[in-house]
Amino acid sequence: MKTYCLLARTVALLFAAGIVACKKNDALVQSIPGTSGQLAVSTLPAGGEIAVPVSWYNLELKLIKETPGFSPPVAARAIAYTGITLREAVLGGMNGAPSLGGQLNGLGRLPAPERGKKYNWVIAGNSAMAQIIKSLFANAGSGNIGLVTQLESDNQQAYAGSCSPEVISRSVSYGRLIASAIYQWSASDGGKDGYLNNFPTDYTPPVGPGYWVPTAPLFQRAMLPYWGKNRPIVKFSASDSANIPPPAFSTDTASAFYKAAYFVYRKGQTLTPEETIIAQYWADGGGTFTPPGHLIALTAQLVTDQQLSLGQAANLFAQVGIGLNDAGILCWKYKYKYNLVRPISYIHSNMDSSWTPLIATPPFPSYTSGHASFTSAAGHILAARFGSNFSFTDNQKVPEGFTPRSFSSFSQMIDEASISRVYGGIHYEYDSETGKLTARSLTQKILSLNY
Missing domain, CATH: 1.10.606.20 (Vanadium-containing Chloroperoxidase; domain 2)
Known part of the structure; x- marks a missing residue:
């Protein structure tokens, strides 16, 4: 119930910013910004872990719409590095799945979680997505950057009750470490400043x-x-x-x-x-x-x-x-x-x-x-x-x-x-x-x- 209430609070805050619709039938109804108004995505099960990454894609699509220079190829680039960051940040909870480090073009070994230490992978993914989106949308307006900060905080609170402060801190730090490594890699691909120079x-x-x-x-x-x-x-x-x-x-x-x-x-x-x-x-x-x-x-x-x-x-x-x-x-x-x-x-x-x-x-x-x-x-x-x-x-x-x-x-x-x-x-x-x-x-x- 605590998780649901905190997620509902997140939805209310995003609604005020024009990102998310409303609570309906004990579920979170997400929406994505499009040409005019909001575009319905789907109904999320209350408290479901995937609500966190989907909430970040909701916000990222708002940023694509409202941030200067995000033409289709530039938008695709941001979407790609966001997804890779999410995947690598939650990798520790994926039953031994291999890292994409060493498989992708120019991407070396990525930071690994500490052996024998506990992590909350939803929190790690949440913080990783917050940081990579801030980095990729460096020219976003202050209002939208504020939404990034708020969404990270609200998502983290929604899952904080299930683990200790030490686990939360460790998970946040790990997510940000992954995001920093992915962004550093992305910066050498030739498209880093595309949004500044489309023409x-x-x-x-x-x-x-x-x-x-x-x-x-x-x-x-x-x-x-x-x-x-x-x-x-x-x-x-x-x-x-x-x-x-x-x-x-x-x-x-x-x-x-x-x-x-x-x-x-x-x-x-x-x-x-x-x-x-x-x-x-x-x-x-x-x-x-x-x-x-x-x-x-x-x-x-x-x-x-x-x-x-x-x-x-x-x-x-x-x-x-x-x-x-x-x-x-x-x-x-x-x-x-x-x-x-x-x-x-x-x-x-x-x-x-x-x-x-x-x-x-x-x-x-x-x-x-x-x-x-x-x-x-x-x-x-x-x-x-x-x-x-x-x-x-x-x-x-x-x-x-x-x-x-x-x-x-x-x-x-x-x-x-x-x-x-x-x-x-x-x-x-x-x-x-x-x-x-x-x-x-x-x-x-x-x-x-x-x-």
């Missing part, structure tokens, strides 16, 4: 037929042109992800390139109501929790719906986060290797200068699709955990007026999120198809690690 002024895009051009008037520079050079979290070589070029650029009406662009053009003129909804549902554009945020929100929903243990949840959060980060790096590598023209630019030059896509075109090249890459990575990891034919409903956009979207499999979700960008008029079909394929090959490396 570097020293990048000049190539010029010529078929090359990407900025889409005026909103965007005049390329976003994160060097992101593809970042160190991925999982070690993979060029042979691990096939180099698949886009169709050869051509303005010939009989060419594959022209036909692909014409499909986007005609689809934009003939969208059905359902196709329009799909495009808008998956948009997750500026000012939202981003596509990677949408997918980690879904992960949090499934973790709670399926009542995973703390260790199981920590593994899954780490795997999905790694997939999102590395899919973003791989996708951006493709984007600035090929610098492919966006459909709007091609259509205006070769078909119809007055055509307008449903969704605003982002400020980076077309090939491959970020949505397809992110969703394929997360979807295949979730399928590995819950099953290829696992049915589920995504509730993330209900407060924005969308009907929950139900899927009979993760593959169906991947396909829908991917084609949504074609419906939106901002990607060719092959952008999405290649994004799905390359991200799937990446997830095979992630799932092959020893957990």
